[in-house]
Amino acid sequence: MRIKRLIKIEEIPLNYAIDIALVKAIVAKYKGKKEGLIALLQEVQTVYTYLPKPALQFIEAELNYTLGELYAVATFYAQFKLSPSGKYSIKICKGTACHVQNVNAVMDEISAYLKVGDGETTPDGKYTLESVSCLGCCSLAPAMMIGEETFGKLNRETAINHIKNFEQ
Numbered sequence: 001m002r003i004k005r006l007i008k009i010e011e012i013p014l015n016y017a018i019d020i021a022l023v024k025a026i027v028a029k030y031k032g033k034k035e036g037l038i039a040l041l042q043e044v045q046t047v048y049t050y051l052p053k054p055a056l057q058f059i060e061a062e063l064n065y066t067l068g069e070l071y072a073v074a075t076f077y078a079q080f081k082l083s084p085s086g087k088y089s090i091k092i093c094k095g096t097a098c099h100v101q102n103v104n105a106v107m108d109e110i111s112a113y114l115k116v117g118d119g120e121t122t123p124d125g126k127y128t129l130e131s132v133s134c135l136g137c138c139s140l141a142p143a144m145m146i147g148e149e150t151f152g153k154l155n156r157e158t159a160i161n162h163i164k165n166f167e168q
């Protein structure tokens with residue numbers, strides 16, 4: 001089976017200023033070790049909330065990995081993010097109960113309203129839109145969370161209204 005790479009390294013955004021000094025102490029702990037790449041990337045993401053390209057370039061320069069290897073791991077595991085998260089996350093449930101209640105239409109409407117796709121952050125940094133497998137409130141399907149608040153029995157219109165009301 002062939003797995004197509006979804007992203008080219010040169011397409012990874014570099015337009016976020018970061019303090020590279022924050023990654024130096026983390027990288028120092030992994031020098032000379034061949035294992036522990038995932039743990040290393042998790043620590044870097046804990047600091048920055050995502051994996052900034054300059055941080056990965058620093059890891060490439062300091063450790064025995066190529067940038068391609070680092071991005072292969074970072075794009076394989078869903079836990080890693082390549083751009084900063086927004087102030088609030090909007091989690092859209094794509095679990096079975098929500099799927100049969102037409103959550104895809106709700107997702108499309110929200111995506112069009114915010115002008116971002118799944119996993120992306122609005123240009124103002126306010127929202128990150130992400131699909132999740134189950135929010136644990138299947139009787140409210142289709143459901144979503146904005147920040148820490150849960151909203152259920154959604155349709156296209158109510159979903160947008162909840163976002164508008166949350167913005168105020």
Ligand code: FES
Pocket residue numbers: 093094095096097098099133134135136137138139141142143
């Ligand atoms: S399937 Fe959507 S909340 Fe469980």
